[in-house]
Amino acid sequence: MDSVPHTALRRRIAPEPARDAMADITANVAEKPLIEIENVSFYYGAAQALKGINFSIPEKKATALIGPSGCGKTTLLRCLNRMNDLILNTRLEGKITLHGRDIYAPSTDVINLRRRVGMIFQKWNPFPKSIYENVIYGLRIIGVKKRAALDEVVEKNLRRAALWDEVKDNLHKGATELSGGQQQRLCIARALAVEPQVILMDEPCSALDPISTAKIEELIHELKDTFTIVIVTHNMQQAARVSDYTAFFYLGELIEFGETAKLFTAPEQRQTEDYITGRFG
Amino acid sequence: MPAEHTDKRYEEELKKLRQNILYMGGLVEDQIQKSVKSLVDRDSDLAQVIIERDHEVNRLDVDIDDLCIRLLALHQPAGRDLRFITTGLKITTDLERIGDMAVNVCERAIELNQEPQLKPYIDIPRMAQISQRMIRESLDAFVREDTDLALKVCKDDEEVDELNRQIFRETITYMISDPQTINRAIKISSLSKYLERIADHATNIAEMVIFMVKGKSIRHMKDLPPSV
Numbered sequence: 317m318d319s320v321p322h323t324a325l326r327r328r329i330a331p332e333p334a335r336d337a338m339a340d341i342t343a344n345v346a347e348k349p350l351i352e353i354e355n356v357s358f359y360y361g362a363a364q365a366l367k368g369i370n371f372s373i374p375e376k377k378a379t380a381l382i383g384p385s386g387c388g389k390t391t392l393l394r395c396l397n398r399m400n401d402l403i404l405n406t407r408l409e410g411k412i413t414l415h416g417r418d419i420y421a422p423s424t425d426v427i428n429l430r431r432r433v434g435m436i437f438q439k440w441n442p443f444p445k446s447i448y449e450n451v452i453y454g455l456r457i458i459g460v461k462k463r464a465a466l467d468e469v470v471e472k473n474l475r476r477a478a479l480w481d482e483v484k485d486n487l488h489k490g491a492t493e494l495s496g497g498q499q500q501r502l503c504i505a506r507a508l509a510v511e512p513q514v515i516l517m518d519e520p521c522s523a524l525d526p527i528s529t530a531k532i533e534e535l536i537h538e539l540k541d542t543f544t545i546v547i548v549t550h551n552m553q554q555a556a557r558v559s560d561y562t563a564f565f566y567l568g569e570l571i572e573f574g575e576t577a578k579l580f581t582a583p584e585q586r587q588t589e590d591y592i593t594g595r596f597g
Numbered sequence: 598m599p600a601e602h603t604d605k606r607y608e609e610e611l612k613k614l615r616q617n618i619l620y621m622g623g624l625v626e627d628q629i630q631k632s633v634k635s636l637v638d639r640d641s642d643l644a645q646v647i648i649e650r651d652h653e654v655n656r657l658d659v660d661i662d663d664l665c666i667r668l669l670a671l672h673q674p675a676g677r678d679l680r681f682i683t684t685g686l687k688i689t690t691d692l693e694r695i696g697d698m699a700v701n702v703c704e705r706a707i708e709l710n711q712e713p714q715l716k717p718y719i720d721i722p723r724m725a726q727i728s729q730r731m732i733r734e735s736l737d738a739f740v741r742e743d744t745d746l747a748l749k750v751c752k753d754d755e756e757v758d759e760l761n762r763q764i765f766r767e768t769i770t771y772m773i774s775d776p777q778t779i780n781r782a783i784k785i786s787s788l789s790k791y792l793e794r795i796a797d798h799a800t801n802i803a804e805m806v807i808f809m810v811k812g813k814s815i816r817h818m819k820d821l822p823p824s825v
Contacts, residue, residue, distance in 0.1 A: 553673050580675045582812020592675040594607070595600045 347374030350544050351396060351514065356410035358391055358400065365391045367568040368410070373514075373561075378536055378545040380559035380576065382552060384596060387565040389548045393516050396546065397433035398426050414514070434507035438519040440499040442491035442506070447474075447483050450491045450502055454510035469509050476542075477505035478535050497528025504535065508543075515539065517547040521554065533558050552592055556580045564588045607672050614664050614685050615740070618692075621657040622736040625692045626729055628654065628699035629795060633725040636706035636788070637718050644703035644710075654696035661689040677809075684809040688739070691798040691805075695732065698791045698798075705784045705791075715771065715781040724760045724792040727753060731799035738803060742810045744825045750803035751821050757796035764789040 349372030358366040366388045373379050381389035394400045395412060398419065412419050419429055431454065442450050451470045452460070460466060470487065474480040479501040483494070491502055500520060507515055517536075521529040536545055536558045549555050555562055556576060563573040564587075572579060572588040583589050590596050602608040628647055635644035665686045668674060674682055709715075731750050738747035768782040768789075804816045807825050815822060 552675065556675070581679060583676055589676045590600060593602070593678045594604060595602050 347377060349373065350375035350415065351546075352411075352413045352416075353392075354411040354413070356392070356395065356408065356412060358388070358395060358409075359407045360403070361405045365568055366395075369570045371563060371570060371573045373544065373546060375544050376540055376542070377560040378540050378547060378558055379561045379563065380555035381546065381548045381563050381565060382550075382555050382591075383565035383571075384591070385550075386567075388568040389563075389565045390518055392565070393518055393546060393548050396514070396516055397430050397435060398424075399430075399435065401426065431510045432512050433514040433516060434510065434512040435516040436500070436503055436507060436518065436520045438522050440496065440503050440523075442494075442499050442502050444490070444492060446488045447491050447494070447502060448487040451505050451509050453506060458510075473505040473509045474502075476508050476539070477501045478531060478538075479505055495528070497524050497531060500524060500528070500532060501535065504532075504539075508539075512543065514544045514546065517545065519548055519550065522550065529554070552580075564591060566591070602678075604672070607668075610664065610668055611678065611681065614661065614668065614682065617657060617661050617664065618685055618688055619736060619740065621654065621661065621689060621692050622732060624650075624654055624657070625695045625699070626732050628696055629702070629725060629729050629732070632699040632702040632706065633722055633792075635703055636709065637722055639706075639710045639714070641707045641710045644706045647703045648700050651696050651700045654693060658689050658693040658696075662686060665689075680809045680812060684739075684805045687805050688802050691801045695795050695798045698795050701791050702788060705788050709781060709784050712781055715778055715785065720760050720764050720767075721785070721788055721792065724757055724764075724789065724796075727757050727760075728792050728795040728799060731757075731796050732802070735799045735802040735806060738806045739809070742806075744807050744810050747803040747806040747810075748821065748825060751800050751815075754796050754800045757793055761789050761793040 351373040353369050353371055353373070356366055356369040357364060369388075369392060381393060383389050391400065395408060396419075400406050400408070408420060414429070414432065418424070443453060445453070448470055449456075451473055452466045455466060455469060460469075471480060471484075474483060479498060482498060483489070483502075491499060494502060504515075504520075521532050524532065533554065536547070539545060540560075547555070547559065559576045561574065562576045562579045564571045564579065564583075564585075566587055572583055572585045574584070579588065580592060583592065602611070628650065631643060631647050635641065635647060665682050668682050672678075731753050734746055734753075735750045737743065738750065765786055768786040771778045771782040801816075804814070808814050808816075811825055813825070815825060
């Protein structure tokens with residue numbers, strides 16, 4: 317028999333939530349907030365994609381953003397490291413702070429922000445270089461040259477991304493020769509190598525098989541000890557499995573935000589209930 | 598009622614689960630009513646029929662469990678559906694136990710019918726009536742998602758408990774005054790206990806209904822909340 321316990325058993329049991337169910341949705345989180353989203357609206361040209369969003373993302377927890385297509389969850393995720401800056405004719409109103417600092421302030425160094433807030437995409441995107449070079453890419457850019465330091469970073473982050481044992485003998489093999497799931501974990505290692513505080517994940521498993529998905533989900537549980545994770549997923553079971561908090565969006569509005577266990581068993585809003593039970597539309 | 602599920606087959610199975618639970622509830626209610634009738638009318642043949650019919654209750658228990666497990670495995674329900682299905686699993690366990698209690702009542706009835714009647718049965722049918730009403734109302738509360746009615750069922754349990762205490766005192770008096778009555782008095786005391794347990798199971802069902810509707814548990818609370 318396989319002696320490795322089931323991933324679900326290895327998870328730490330979340331503490332009992334406070335029994336103040338009817339409190340304001342933004343007050344559902346007792347944890348220390350890392351990212352605070354205050355009255356954020358976002359526009360693609362004239363189209364409003366987010367409507368006055370308010371909530372806080374707690375530190376060293378996984379927060380899932382769920383909702384039907386076009387609800388604004390990916391837009392919000394991309395606001396968190398200013399990825400939307402790259403799209404022409406977009407506009408953000410409101411305020412997003414990281415550790416209390418406004419990330420849209422003119423003084424914000426966007427490159428530095430994206431180093432602190434890393435991102436993993438739906439389709440893995442390693443550089444057409446070796447595994448080793450992919451992991452240290454960020455460090456090369458900021459000028460780290462010492463071989464021993466780089467070696468250490470490669471091993472540490474491949475271990476963090478649960479990929480080390482599979483690739484340690486072939487570090488100089490091309491990254492694109494890896495399987496899809498391995499390439500996605502390599503991208504995670506690459507994101508971790510620059511020591512971010514937050515990792516944004518946009519449907520990181522939607523193109524992976526169940527085994528690779530389980531590995532990434534297990535990884536998310538381990539990464540939570542060190543990093544704050546925000547994950548967008550269409551897979552509600554995945555949101556339920558990996559996150560501590562869940563935010564449900566619909567038509568650009570935040571409908572409900574709270575503890576994942578509560579939101580998936582007894583949500584407070586009818587629209588959330590209809591969505592998670594598959595009664596939408 | 599909530600909007601229809603986008604998956605029609607799932608919706609049908611949820612409906613089927615609801616119907617099966619109600620059917621099982623109706624059957625169990627009838628079992629109790631007839632078991633007490635067999636006692637009051639001293640009709641051992643009826644008692645035997647009721648004992649044999651318990652297998653139908655047991656079969657429904659197994660069928661409903663299977664249906665719930667299938668729904669959980671295939672649809673990974675969440676929210677109200679999850680609460681409904683898990684409540685279904687627990688309700689059927691209580692209903693099955695109530696069915697067993699009705700069998701116990703019949704067994705004692707058959708034994709008591711072989712001896713002269715100790716006393717006219719007045720409080721026992723009264724207890725049976727209340728317990729039966731509690732089951733019916735707990736299932737009505739389940740169907741209508743009526744938490745006020747469920748809370749009423751929980752409160753009614755005290756009335757049955759009081760009748761049980763009263764019958765216990767009364768049967769003790771019989772036993773003290775005439776040891777010849779001990780055998781029958783103990784059986785009457787057991788009957789009272791069975792009916793008291795039936796009311797407890799109905800209370801469990803009502804508590805689960807409150808969880809199903811509101812998503813919060815009132816079980817094992819020292820005092821019942823005035824409202825939910």
